[in-house]
Amino acid sequence: MFQLLKTEHHARRGVLTCAHGTAQTPAFMNVGTQAAIKGGVSSHDLKEIGCQIELSNTYHLHLRPGDEVIRELGGLHKFMDWDAPILTDSGGFQVFSLSGLRKIKEEGVTFASHLDGRRIFMGPEESMQIQSNLGSDIAMAFDECVENPSPYAYVKDSCERTLRWLERCKVEHERLNALPGVVNPQQMLFGINQGGVFPDLRVWHMKETAKIDCEGYAIGGLAVGEETQVMYDIIDLVEPNMPIEKPRYLMGVGTPLNLLECVDRGVDLFDCVMPARNARHGKIYTWNGVMNLKNEKYKTDPRPIDANCNCPVCRSFSRGYLRHLFASGEMLAMRLAVLHNLYFYNELMSRIRAALDVGEFSQFKAEYTQKLAIKL
């Protein structure tokens, strides 16, 4: 269930209520693809760094350890000891991004596992079954994510098929939720908008997708090769066609600046690997700009990453120490950097919500659009 509390232009302040609690929106979902945040961060750490909702992946968990295994162990929440909301991605994106060999048909996709190359078939019903076994709070529809740019004719066929897949997801999802002994009978389903970079396809597809009753809607297939401005333009076109009373999720986005711009365009939920991946490589976000912690200039720097940050890392460790950990290849380097960057993203969203609460989002956006772009 989603409650819209307040709006400022297109920007929205809301509350998303799931079987495992609520998330204040706009929110950034912290990505734990394989039921773990990469870099040695646990679900307990997520609590400490302000994460409200976690994201895991259907495709990865299906391959290993297997969704049946997780069901047997009581579902994903129990499996990773996380009692707050979880969203599971459907596997559609991984079919597109991870497997070289894939064959797309009306029934679904046959592709080679990235682990051992064995052939796997996944369609709408399989994805729904896996996500049901995982017991996530929000299941994503099984879609096809097309890279940008792709030919118009292909994108048209693809998003028509994604629409038919959504109808099948909806039917299967309702059937599974009603079965006795299902892990999470209150699991929600979000539909996904596609259409590449073609305005008419995007708008048509969104209108058709909205006709299928889902508990939320996502915009997918962006930040996959197109210019950032093209992404913004497409969101501007699609957003007016999204149901006002349902949460909107922009999949796989983005940088702190992207978040500000897209909140301003009416998006409620985000997820992105960027803060964690960048952290692992030493690229760190601060309230004064972005820094590369591996740079030599931090070798003898006694200051914390960000004096204005209250994360567990900034409260205790110096830049010089963290740089040393990176230079030495210590696991702790990644862990601490990931904790900081995710805390930063969660805190950024928290401040965005606070600004929305008092009707000052546009000022907030203007101020931080400048600050966050600085390279330290």
Added chain:
RNA sequence: GUGGAUGUAGUUCAGUUGGUAGAGCACCGGAUUGUGGUUCCGGUUGUCGCGGGUUCGAGUCCCGUCAUCCACC
């Protein structure tokens, strides 16, 4: 003391019949958008042990010398 081997980038080493030096790693910088943590891109680095000689030209040939290592006395 005698015989032999080796001295080239921070490091391990290449360097073809002599044409004023290269590679891996390291180091420095950049990239990364519904995550294959080991990826990709770019950059810096040298009195070629030292001193002479031959040559238009020497890391490469000759002489001397120093250092290190090995074997033998």
